Amino acid sequence: MSAPNRNYDPVEVTTLSADAVERATSEALAAISAAATLEELKEARLAHAGDKAPLSLARAEIGALPPQARADAGRRVGAAIAQVRDALTARQEQLERERDEQVLITERVDVTLPYDRLPAGARHxxxxxxxxxxxxxxxxxxxxxxxxxxxxxxxxxxxxxxxxxxxxxxxxxxxxxxxxxxxxxxxxxxxxxxxxxxxxxxxxxxxxxxxxxxxxxxxxxxxxxxxxxxxxxxxxxxxxxxxxxxxxxxxxxxxxxxxxxxxxxxxxxxxxxxxxxxxxxxxxxxxxxxxxxxxxxxxxxxxxxxxxxxxxxxxxxxxxxxxxxxxxxxxxxxxxxxxxxxxxxxxxxxxxxxxxxxxxxxxxxxxxxxxxxxxx
Missing domain, CATH: 3.30.930.10 (Bira Bifunctional Protein; Domain 2)
Structure with missing residues (x-):
């Protein structure tokens, strides 16, 4: 990570540009939405909300901006990270609910089935x-x-x-x-x-x-x-x-x-x-x-x-x-x-x-x- 710029010279950090943040956010939301299972959602979380995700790297570069540019970049990156986090939480709940519903279907016991299909034994x-x-x-x-x-x-x-x-x-x-x-x-x-x-x-x-x-x-x-x-x-x-x-x-x-x-x-x-x-x-x-x-x-x-x-x-x-x-x-x-x-x-x-x-x-x-x- 680059050191803070105390000379107030213009510093261009590409990961913090509005287009880059918006593009990373869109990719993250698309990957989260496309996750069909909890395992795929876990992979999307690591790719778009992990330590090496684009938004995480952008947040680490905020310190390299001039002081007058940090607040705006911080709000922009923080809003994107919050949006991705909320999308992950919502998708997690949805997939867990679908999993539980599927379990209820596949492991359902039909209590209306005959209970005596196997004849009972008896002592001699x-x-x-x-x-x-x-x-x-x-x-x-x-x-x-x-x-x-x-x-x-x-x-x-x-x-x-x-x-x-x-x-x-x-x-x-x-x-x-x-x-x-x-x-x-x-x-x-x-x-x-x-x-x-x-x-x-x-x-x-x-x-x-x-x-x-x-x-x-x-x-x-x-x-x-x-x-x-x-x-x-x-x-x-x-x-x-x-x-x-x-x-x-x-x-x-x-x-x-x-x-x-x-x-x-x-x-x-x-x-x-x-x-x-x-x-x-x-x-x-x-x-x-x-x-x-x-x-x-x-x-x-x-x-x-x-x-x-x-x-x-x-x-x-x-x-x-x-x-x-x-x-x-x-x-x-x-x-x-x-x-x-x-x-x-x-x-x-x-x-x-x-x-x-x-x-x-x-x-x-x-x-x-x-x-x-x-x-x-």
């Missing part, structure tokens, strides 16, 4: 029923017990009074994982996929103090052909109570509570003699048909598909815990007695809801699960 009815049955016994003071699905033969068979030649221990009924000679070091028992949840009861008897009241839902495995009423992998729930003075009357009461919770109150139950290695005496549990209430057995009545017009439905096996099982777990059978019963959860679901095909429970069709509602 088998899981819901297992939780419901467990809750029934938890409310009665029972504890929920769990155990491994790959189980030692001793827990799955020997401790439950299955003799070595019992048919259930054959390969056509049980899925074997390892033979005794292939079992982990330190064990003399083979490994199987558990065929029932009764091993959980054995583990509970060995690890929990008496008296003992447990319910054990879980997955079991059997070497069975898949058909309308059988699955090779299914769920069971078993109940075990061991205490002083328990009798068949206590067992009957627990079974009735279970039936009332699953099918509603007012249905009769009956026990008929049966055989299970781990209970003695043993019985199968039947309940009055919850659909026909035995009316289908009367002459001239309409047939009932659920009970096949027999009036009763077999739902579970039960009995008093065999003393040999108590001895195997180190419990004095002369002091303690117990009862147990168990059933398949899928079959209970079929009975309660009139399902004829057990494979429907595992086809993976969400429409099947949604029909049972959504429970937490």
């Amino acid at each position: 009815p088998v899981s819901m029923l297992a939780d419901k049955l467990s809750d029934v016994f938890v409310a009665m003071g029972y504890e929920v017990a769990e155990g491994p699905e790959v189980e030692a033969e001793w827990y799955n068979f020997d401790a439950l009074n299955f003799l070595p030649d019992h048919p259930a221990r054959e390969m056509q009924d049980t899925l074997f994982v390892a033979a005794p000679e292939d079992a982990p070091p330190g064990t003399r028992s083979g490994l199987v996929m558990r065929t029932h949840t009764s091993p959980v009861q054995i583990r509970s008897l060995l690890t929990r103090p008496l008296p003992l009241y447990v319910v054990s839902p879980g997955k079991v495995y059997r070497n069975e052909a898949l058909d309308a009423t059988h699955l090779p992998v299914f769920y069971q729930i078993e109940c075990l109570a061991v205490d002083e003075g328990l009798t068949m009357a206590d067992l009957r009461g627990a079974i009735q509570a279970f039936v009332d919770a699953l099918f509603g109150t007012g249905l009769r139950t009956r026990l008929r003699p049966d055989y299970f290695p781990f209970t003695e005496p043993s019985a199968d549990v039947s309940m009055e048909c919850h659909v026909c209430r035995t009316e289908s057995t009367k002459p001239g009545a309409d047939p009932c598909r659920v009970c096949r017009s027999q009036g009763w439905i077999e739902i579970a096996g039960c009995g008093m815990v065999n003393p040999r099982v108590l001895v195997a777990c180190g419990i004095d059978p002369d002091r303690y007695s117990g009862f147990a019963f168990g059933l398949g959860i899928e079959r209970s679901l079929m009975l309660a809801n009139g399902i004829n095909e057990i494979r429907d429970t595992y086809d993976g069709d969400v429409r099947f699960s949604r029909a049972f509602g959504m429970e937490i």
Whole structure:
């Protein structure tokens, strides 16, 4: 920048001429007006309002004018800079407003669109029923017990009074994982996929103090052909109570509570003699048909598909815990007695809801699960 002229000689500064200032102002206003985006406006600001812009350089040269010429040049340049600044501010506001309007258009959410275009999922009815049955016994003071699905033969068979030649221990009924000679070091028992949840009861008897009241839902495995009423992998729930003075009357009461919770109150139950290695005496549990209430057995009545017009439905096996099982777990059978019963959860679901095909429970069709509602 040139130094002030103190000799009052005429000094011609071309950047301060009226034509130059007007031309720089016009170029700046044209560039600002032509900026279509905020990024282009930023470039125009640097070019026409930055430190090296023509108007900025003109303002720096005012000091080189004679004193009598500075005021006029200062007003002329100051007015031009203010005009450019105002144009930048106005264009900035306009472009930001257009940007915001565009965002509202491109990112707009149409709240009138259907909200359920993706169907809602649902918990599996088998899981819901297992939780419901467990809750029934938890409310009665029972504890929920769990155990491994790959189980030692001793827990799955020997401790439950299955003799070595019992048919259930054959390969056509049980899925074997390892033979005794292939079992982990330190064990003399083979490994199987558990065929029932009764091993959980054995583990509970060995690890929990008496008296003992447990319910054990879980997955079991059997070497069975898949058909309308059988699955090779299914769920069971078993109940075990061991205490002083328990009798068949206590067992009957627990079974009735279970039936009332699953099918509603007012249905009769009956026990008929049966055989299970781990209970003695043993019985199968039947309940009055919850659909026909035995009316289908009367002459001239309409047939009932659920009970096949027999009036009763077999739902579970039960009995008093065999003393040999108590001895195997180190419990004095002369002091303690117990009862147990168990059933398949899928079959209970079929009975309660009139399902004829057990494979429907595992086809993976969400429409099947949604029909049972959504429970937490």
